Amino acid sequence: MILALLGGFVVILVTVFWLMDIRSRQLLKLAVPALKTLEQDYPEEARIFSNDAIRRGDLARYTFAFRVLLAGQLVFGMGVAAYGLHHWYVTP
DSSP: OHHHHHHHHHHHHHHHHHHHHHHHHHHHHHHHHHHHHHHTTSOGGGOHHHHHHHHOOSSSOHHHHHHHHHHHHHHHHHHHHHHHHHHHHHOO
16 A cells, blocks of 8 residues: 555656646746847857757757656656555455
8 A cells, every 4th residue: 555655646746847847848938038138248158048049959958858757757656556556455
């Protein structure tokens, strides 16, 4: 039973962090255009958001890494919960 509870707790944590990630990306999408405009007064090497838009890679991105981590944790949590529930029902 303890394993089922721990697995369920991991699934809840993953869900909360996934929702926080979605909200953070929404806020960033709102802020980046304004920050790019403000950066135009800075030297080229100091324009963080403008340079990031040009040099961004597809695989090595924070969002991709975070999603892979959350998906792995979700699968792990569901597996532990399923194992715990199965073990609890099968073992008298």
